[in-house]
Amino acid sequence: MHDVYKSKDVELLSGNFRLGPSKKRVTIAAYYRPCIRTDEDYLTKSKEEFAKIRKKNKRNIFIAAGDFNAPDIDWSTLTIERNQYPHRVSKCVLDIVADTDMEQVVNFPTRQKATLDIILTTHPSFTMRCKPLPPVGKSDHDVVLYDTTLIPSRPRPTKRKIYLWHKADSNGIKEDLRHLSKEMETNTAETATIDRFWSYFKERVQAIIEKRIPTKTNSRRSSNPWINTSIRRAIRRKQRAHKKARRTGKKRDVDRYKRLQAAVRFEIKRANSTYLEEVISADYATNPKKFWAHVKARGQESVGVAPLKNQDGFLKSDNISKAEILQSQFQSVFTTEDLSSIPNKGTSKHPALDSIKVSEAGVRKLLLNLRTNKATGPDAIPAFILKTGAEELTPLLTKMFQRSLDEGAVPQDWKDALVVPIFKKGDRHQAANYRPVSLTSITCKLLEHIIHSNIMNHLDTHKILTEAQHGFRKFRSCETQLIETVHDIAKNLASEDQVDAILLDFSKAFDKVPHQRLFHKLDHYGVRNNTLKWICSFLTGRTQQVVLEGVHSSAGPVTSGVPQEDLNALQNWEQKWQMEFNPSKCNIIRILPSKNKPPILSTYHLHGQTLETTKESKYLGVTITENLSWTNHIKNVTAKGNRTVGFLRRNFKECTMKVKSATYTTMVRPTLEYASTVWDPHQENDKQALEMVQRRAARYAHNNYFEKTPGVVTNMLNNLGWETLENRRENNRLMMLYKIKHKMVGIDEKNYLHSSDARTRGDGLRQQQDFHKAICNTFFPRTISNWNHLPTTTTSAPSLESFRSRLRGSSPLQPPVGNP
Structure with missing residues (x-):
């Protein structure tokens, strides 16, 4: 030492x-x-x-x-x-x-x-x-x-074939795809069935890829992607000068080496700064993967899969053994469906879904909207090819998709998945602490999107889904569900009623959906004929392989699950439909109208276990407490925000202010504002706790941590153009109310919004007269009050973008006083 x-x-x-x-x-x-x-x-x-x-x-x-x-x-x-x-x-x-x-x-x-x-x-x-x-x-x-450890665990890159997409012959690709499309229009033998159609298409497209896109073999990933050919040449020149200076010892040679060394340092610093501005500021909207890859590299996190324990408790470190252990773990959660007891929902009263017709306009739009950095599935047809040849492929893919639907058949390639393990938390040596992410055919995903849209339109048109469901539905989100749920709880508290909120958790929900029961429900709700036949084919005979650092596990069947996207009655339901709740992750929160009112102590059981009663729990990412206070949630998000600011300070300290500002708005502020329409605090200490995170970030952006001059941080905030978080939260609430009024989200305004009788202008809203503290600070009462203080020119804006612009004009930037 x-x-x-x-x-x-x-x-x-x-x-x-x-x-x-x-x-x-x-x-x-x-x-x-x-x-x-x-x-x-x-x-x-x-x-x-x-x-x-x-x-x-x-x-x-x-x-x-x-x-x-x-x-x-x-x-x-x-x-x-x-x-x-x-x-x-x-x-x-x-x-x-x-x-x-x-x-x-x-x-x-x-x-x-x-x-x-x-x-x-x-x-x-x-x-x-x-x-x-x-x-x-x-x-x-x-x-x-x-x-x-002092060195992060990183897997040694395997030799791999890299396609140089930026050097692709785009015109040649389009010409070849145009010829392929014309050929398959006339070659009826190769398009007789969907399997032959797809096999011939895949073979020809892969040949075009090999012909038109240059490749190279690379066994290492550059940790410094900003080091370009010019800089490498300068580095070699510097190294030669260093050797010569060591050999001769002459002052002239030493001085030349020092000049070259300084020049190389300057060029590297400039290239690094340019790269960071492109990755973090310019490229984030179009290529977020590039940004997060850089963040991961900066953070020096251990990545990859650690040695895993097998069934006998021994650690296995070779990639093949680890892949097989993970494959066994992922397959162990599948449901073995009991086909002898499939429930019968009786005679259906629901109309059948119309036959799906695939349009060229719809296929073209999907192709043009593809992200070219999307991971390729087992069929090895990348999004780059599909998007580049969108015009040429549209008629061909439209015909292929319609053929697949009409036959109710899915090629085997579309049923295969490569599974990438992602570490969650806990012991890295336990396979159960990794979750599977499936990579499937991008081409098939386009057809999945078409079918999903048609099914959801059918369910919405005929009001088959409950209005209480917000997940996986158009115009709805976690935020809209939280707004309605919290308002409903607050109304009960205002009536002096206790609310027992029971939070239930499915065990491996996406992996345990039993297929035959799913098919029966789809048929009952009108998804029948060729569409149901297609879904049956899509979910039958699926296989998955774990891919890990260049090696594959053996393929295994997928026997249940869907691709990722009174308690006794609940228990009966899960047994009937072979789903499974996880009692250890289910809990109860007793939300009380006041401290003085004694709680009603009910006991709830599931699977013979008494569910735990907690003082707080997370629901859709927001901490709900027994008194419906948001202080604990704010403590959680500010702690996470402060940790992330610390991470940025450690790893981006040499970046420009522009880059630092972008890292804050990308990595920290979304954490501080997630679902803030629901929990926007009214207590000053909670407001200040949130603002302090942003003020620390302002010091980070300016690289000025210790100056305590009054107003110094306020000037930093103004220089960065960061609006106060309090103003942003209020504006977000008002924009959500605008969306509700204009039916842009799935919250029915008739249940919450009523025109004011006391105002002459037509867009005023009647304020609720319940002043119970539980409800007066929830979304609707607070936001209606803010809305009624806006000028008519703002509330009558013709579009959301116009409303946002006018709203900002009426909310001047006013950073709070005080130093972090």
């Missing part, structure tokens, strides 16, 4: 060392705050000492540990929840975490019920394990075992 530093003012010791084959530079710091040292001077010096060490070693992996004596902090939300010590003590520790770009990784108590001993690190994703061990000697603190 070298560069050992011992603070004279606080109990802080640090040192540097290098570890591993790559000689990673690591800074370790140990800190102790005596219980009696709660004075402002000691706390300020602690922050200054940490900042000084971090600044001096800003490129190092930084790990700080010790007894910080801060039991009042809730580390899951980064908030101060208790008052054992003065508020300034906990704030000091939280400031240290924020100012040094670190995260705290100890998530368990270390002395009785308090987390006193903590570990801070700049690289939380490197953590392998963190767990308590019994105290040593006379200490009453648990020992914290912290195991970390």
Whole structure:
């Protein structure tokens, strides 16, 4: 260890060392705050000492540990929840975490019920394990075992064939596809059945790909894609100059090497800046995958699949074994359907879905809207080819899709899937902690879209689906469901009624749908004849293979599931239809009208288990609590937002302000605003907690973390053009109300909105007269009040875009005062 530093003012010791084959530079710091040292001077010096060490070693992996004596902090939300010590003590520790770009990784108590001993690190994703061990000697603190790696786990890239799409002969591709289309119009033998039609089409298209698109074989992925040919040439020139300077020792040669070295550094920095502006600012809307790939690389996360435990508990690290273990895991969740007891829904009263007619205009639109970076399925026909040859392929694909529908048959290629495992959370060595993502034929997905649209139109036209269902429906979303659900709960609370909200969770819902029962229901609701026959063919005989770092598992059948997209009565329903609830993830929230009213203590059972009653739970990504307060939800989103700002500070610190601003608006602000129409806070402390995240982000964007001049952050916000989050939330609520009034979302305005009798203008809305606190701060009462204060020129806007523009004109930018 070298560069050992011992603070004279606080109990802080640090040192540097290098570890591993790559000689990673690591800074370790140990800190102790005596219980009696709660004075402002000691706390300020602690922050200054940490900042000084971090600044001096800003490129190092930084790990700080010790007894910080801060039991009042809730580390899951980064908030101060208790008052054992003065508020300034906990704030000091939280400031240290924020100012040094670190995260705290100890998530368990270390002395009785308090987390006193903590570990801070700049690289939380490197953590392998963190767990308590019994105290040593006379200490009453648990020992914290912290195991970390210094190099992220990354699979070694396999040799692969890369198509150079940017060098494709687009005109040649279009000409070849035009010839193919004409040929297949007259070649009736090759289009006699859908299987022959597809096989011949696929074979010819793959030949066109090989003919018209150059390829190269690559076994490594460049970690620095901004290093272009010109820079590589300059690097080689610099290296030759370095060798010559070493060999001759002449001043002229040494000076030439230094000039070339400086020039290379300048060109790399400029290329990196240009690349980041393209990826993060310009390319995000059209190519988000490129942006997220860069974020993943910056974050140095461990990627890929770790060694996995097999059925005997032994770790397997070779790719073939891991692929087979994952294949077994993914297949184990399928339902073996009991065909002897398929329920009968009786005589159907629903009309049959009309025969689906595929139009050239619809197919052309789907082809032109394809994203060319979409992952290719097992048929190896990429979106690039389909989109490039949209005009030439439209008649041919229209004919193919109609043939498939008329025959009620699906080619086997369209039933095969390549499955990519994605790590969720938990132990990386357990296959159950990976979820499957299926890659299927893009061509087939186009026809799936056509069939899905026709079925949904049929269900909507004949009002077959309940109005309470918002998922997977046009003009509806999680947000619209939350608005109506929360309003309904609040109305009951306003009537002094208790609400028992039971949150149910299906076990592997998409993988367990039993096919024959699904077919019976579709038939009952009018999806019959060739359309039902096509769906039966589509879901019968499906196979999947796990693909992992260039190797494939054996193929396995898919026996259930669909491609991704009173409790006794519920239990009877799941048994009847062979779906399965997961009781361990189901819970109850008792939402009470007031603290003074004693709760009705009902007990609910599922599968013989008593469902757990909790004080809060997440519903569609929003934390619902027993008093319908949004404070806990705001704590959760601000904690997540602050962690992401810390990630950005660590990994994008050398970027331009424009790039940093784009990373905030892309990665942080959506977290702070998800479904905010539902939970927009009215309490000042909640509002300020959200604004503080944005203010920290403004400091990050300007690379100015320590200046405390009054108004400095307000000026930063104005310079960035960031509107306050409070204004944005109000505008989002008003835009949602505009959508409801103009039937742009699936919320029936007749249930909530009524014209005002007291106003002369035609667009005023009557305010609800219920002033119970549970309902007066929900979406409709608050937003109606805001709406009625808008000028008529705004509320009468002819389009949503016009309304948004006029709304911004009436909401001036007013950043809040105060410094983070």
